[in-house]
Amino acid sequence: MRGSMRILQLLLIMAFIHGSMVYAQEPPPAKVVISKIMFQEVAQNRSFIGTLYYERISYVSSEVSGLVTRIDVSTGDRITKTSPLVHLDTEILEKEIVLHQNQVEQAELSINHSKKNYQRMASLYKKSTIREKDYDDAEFVYQEAVLKKYAAQKTLEKLLIQKRKSVINAPFDGIILEKNVDSGDWVQQGKILISIGSVNDLFIKVPIAETLLKFIFVGQKVPVTINAYNKKLTGTIDNLIPIADPKTKNVFLKIRIPMLEKVAQNMSATVFISTGTPQKLAMIPRDALIKFQGNDFVYTIREKKAAMLPVSIVTYLGNSVGANNAHFTDGLPIIVEGNERLRPGQSVVIVGTN
Numbered sequence: 001m002r003g004s005m006r007i008l009q010l011l012l013i014m015a016f017i018h019g020s021m022v023y024a025q026e027p028p029p030a031k032v033v034i035s036k037i038m039f040q041e042v043a044q045n046r047s048f049i050g051t052l053y054y055e056r057i058s059y060v061s062s063e064v065s066g067l068v069t070r071i072d073v074s075t076g077d078r079i080t081k082t083s084p085l086v087h088l089d090t091e092i093l094e095k096e097i098v099l100h101q102n103q104v105e106q107a108e109l110s111i112n113h114s115k116k117n118y119q120r121m122a123s124l125y126k127k128s129t130i131r132e133k134d135y136d137d138a139e140f141v142y143q144e145a146v147l148k149k150y151a152a153q154k155t156l157e158k159l160l161i162q163k164r165k166s167v168i169n170a171p172f173d174g175i176i177l178e179k180n181v182d183s184g185d186w187v188q189q190g191k192i193l194i195s196i197g198s199v200n201d202l203f204i205k206v207p208i209a210e211t212l213l214k215f216i217f218v219g220q221k222v223p224v225t226i227n228a229y230n231k232k233l234t235g236t237i238d239n240l241i242p243i244a245d246p247k248t249k250n251v252f253l254k255i256r257i258p259m260l261e262k263v264a265q266n267m268s269a270t271v272f273i274s275t276g277t278p279q280k281l282a283m284i285p286r287d288a289l290i291k292f293q294g295n296d297f298v299y300t301i302r303e304k305k306a307a308m309l310p311v312s313i314v315t316y317l318g319n320s321v322g323a324n325n326a327h328f329t330d331g332l333p334i335i336v337e338g339n340e341r342l343r344p345g346q347s348v349v350i351v352g353t354n
Contacts, residue, residue, distance in 0.1 A: 029347040033337035034301070035354045039330055040283050042322050043215060044276035045222075045315045050206035050255065052226075052267045054197030057177065060085065061192045063165045068185045077176045078199065086181060086193055088166040093159060100156040107149030114142040173199050177265065199259040204235060204269045207250040213240075215274040216253070223316045224257055225270040233257060234318060235271065272316040281314055281322030285354070287336040289321070299335040299342055301350070306335065306342045 066088030073085050121138035124130045174196035181193040204224065208216075216237060224235040241252040255271055288298045289311065296311040315322040335342070336354055 027346065029304075029349040030306070030338055030342055031351045032299075032301075032306075032335045032339065032342075032348045033352040033354060034333045034350055035285050035288065035336045037282050037284065037328050037330060037332040037334060039280050040317075040322070041278045042281055042283075042315050042317055043274040043278045044322075045272045045274045047270050047316075048206050048208055048273050050204040050253075050269050050271050052202065052204055052257075052263060052269055053265050054175075054177070054201055055203050055254075056172070056198035056201040058171050058174070058196045058198075059192045060168060060171065060194045060196060061190050062086070062088070062168060062187045063189060064088065064162050065189050066090075066166055066187060068181055068183050068187060071179070071181065071183055073176050073179065073194070075176050075179050079170045079174060079176065079196070081170055081172050083170045084167050085170055086168040088168075088187070090163050090166045093163050093166065097156065097159045097163065100152055100159060103152040104149060104156055107145060107152050110145035111142070111149055114138070114145045118142040168193065170196060172196070175199060197265065202257055202259055202263070203238065204255040204257060204271055205241065206253045206255055206271045206273065207245065207248075208253060208273055210244065210249050210251050212273065212275055213251065215276060220274070222255060222274075223272040223318055224255065226260065226263065227268045227270055228263075231260070232319070233260075279314075279324070281324055282328035282332075283317070283320045284311065284323055284328075284334065285336050286319050286321060288334045288339065290339055299339050301333050301335070301348055304347060304349075306339075306344060306346045306348050308344045309334075 068086060069089045070087040071085070072083070072087070073079060079085070118138040118141070121130060121135045125132065125135040176194060177197050178195040179193075180195075181187060181191075187193065218237055218239060220237045222235050222237060223232065225232050235255040235257045238254040238256040241254060244251045253271075253273070257269075284298060289296050290298065292308075296313060297308050298311055299306045300309055301307065309327055310325065311321070311323045312325050313321045314324050333350075335348070337352070338348075342348070
């Protein structure tokens with residue numbers, strides 16, 4: 001019994017020694033990429049929630065009546081200017097076009113025949129060998145043939161225009177927002193068939209306090225985040241909508257953004273707007289930021305080990321943030337890659353610099 005207890009004690013001692021050795025063994029140095037702090041004069045900003053909208057929307061309608069034979073687009077499709085959208089039936093129209101083409105040819109034959117007769121009568125009339133009435137009748141027949149050809153040509157032109165307008169094309173590059181027609185529908189002249197939003201006129205409408213207008217100017221670049229899929233881009237302040245909210249006195253900024261795939265009118269976006277005068281701030285790449293207990297931090301390197309520094313974000317500028325913490329100095333190294341699993345005091349080795 002005493003021998004068994006002795007063995008158990010030895011096993012526990014060995015396990016403790018082995019565990020202590022494992023615990024004391026440091027992990028290998030983490031490979032990291034660094035960047036260096038730079039200072040820049042930037043204005044303080046804060047985030048505002050805005051709404052995406054197409055400023056230019058075309059409600060495409062039909063200029064002629066007809067039966068819809070084909071639809072070339074669906075809701076959400078991206079189309080280019082002059083792309084065919086809707087086709088109307090032209091079978092009867094084409095028969096009428098052929099008929100009036102024949103009428104024009106017949107009128108041409110009548111003109112040639114009546115012109116020769118008229119010229120002959122004019123020659124005889126000069127010689128006083130025919131009556132004036134015969135001459136007048138020949139002239140009338142000739143002029144009537146000319147007018148018939150003119151009328152037939154104008155009718156033919158109208159029919160050709162009608163045929164051309166039986167294919168309804170896109171007025172500009174855009175996105176199909178709504179489709180109100182399908183094959184087999186009978187459409188009347190003026191009926192709205194499709195609505196299109198211009199891809200070159202995508203904006204964000206952002207409400208801000210009127211007191212912030214003194215920090216904003218047309219053409220100013222602002223950071224934008226499309227909230228649906230956290231896509232970051234740069235917008236441009238285009239103008240001010242000239243009607244303020246009568247209750248809140250907020251004004252609405254128009255922020256122009258480049259065309260994006262998979263966006264919808266009335267989606268939300270976060271826009272960072274200037275709220276103060278420029279100040280000198282430490283510019284930190286967003287890749288360097290880490291979250292810990294809801295606060296922002298970055299890792300720097302001290303004596304070849306990771307050290308955590310808090311970050312007080314004052315402004316957002318593209319892929320960087322501006323911070324005003326006193327511990328940031330020009331040229332201070334901060335880790336931008338390999339910081340995801342670091343812990344304070346862990347050894348690091350620098351493998352690159354951005």
